[in-house]
Amino acid sequence: MNQELAGIGPRLRIARRDRNLTLEELAGAAGISASTLSRLESGKRQANLELLVPLIRQLGIRLDDLLPHEVRDPRVRRSSIRRGGLIITPLAPDSSPVRTFKIDYPRAKRRPAKRVHTGYEWIYVLNGSILLQLGDRDLILGPGEAAEFDTREPHAISATQEGPAQVLSIFNAEGVRMHTHGAGDVE
Template sequence: MTQKDDELDSLVRKRVRALRVAQGWSLEELAARARISPSSLSRIENGQRRLALDQLVTLARALDTTLDQLVETDTDDVISSPVIDAAHGRMRWPIKAEPGMTVIRQRLTGPPPDNPARLRAHPGREWLVILSGTAVLLLGNRRFRVETNQAAEFPTMLPHALGAEAGPCEILGIFDRDARRGHRNDEDR
């Protein structure tokens, strides 16, 4: 396996675990839904068993997602800077908007969780604009520092968490329908 293959393998395993945890399911519950043994699922999540395509398809269905979302790796353009419209004196952040979007302004005061098991994954897409301060965005194995006037866009199928760096930060969060539903489930816990 190449390094890129290893990174994808690790990312998919983290997504499976994060989606299971986000649903509040035990290993046994997801294993029953996927019709595999709990020990096999545990070995898949922990990297002790090789991922097979047929298992990924079964796990994607059991987790109510698609195989494409489970293996998506498009994280190259996570951070973006604003576009300055000097003629109108405006700053804007282009996003791929769609119907059913929710916009939320939040104040973050603490760092992101230091426990990788606390990262969440769920269907959807999320956009952030940092209004003030500096945020730390954890996406899978990667850590991004997002500063005032920068924006981030990412698929929420990546295990993720957000926090403040060295003091409070204000963010504008934009969620598609699926991402907002995933965050509502987190709020209910």
């Protein structure tokens, strides 16, 4: 039996159970026997349009809902970006609603200028230590520490003078533009 057709029965069973219907209730409403529906759901009877059309009408679903959906390759294959001494590695597809990056900060030689932009940022230190300048505060975060902040507050992030650091950073689309493109860069 075709792989696509083999999955119809279990998906039909899930749709029926999601609507809290018994075999007898759905079969009766669709004008087929409960044993036929049971065999269809268990894969012992091959699906055909004559059986499926009345069932999907009663369930309020489309025939496509019973067919397998193409599963996209979950691997992320994007190049790292080098900017201002940072190595910024995208960890999510560009189309993802969550913008996630691994950022490698070199050992700090001086404090970076604070920036302000819309959104929120979340950072998690993987290794090394970072200096988070947030408003009037200077915070040192080490491995395993995290911070979340409103990016409308003046802020800057850098490794400390002791050595490089690596963080996971999550922010909105405006934060991505601010962190991956300089003022003169073209998107």
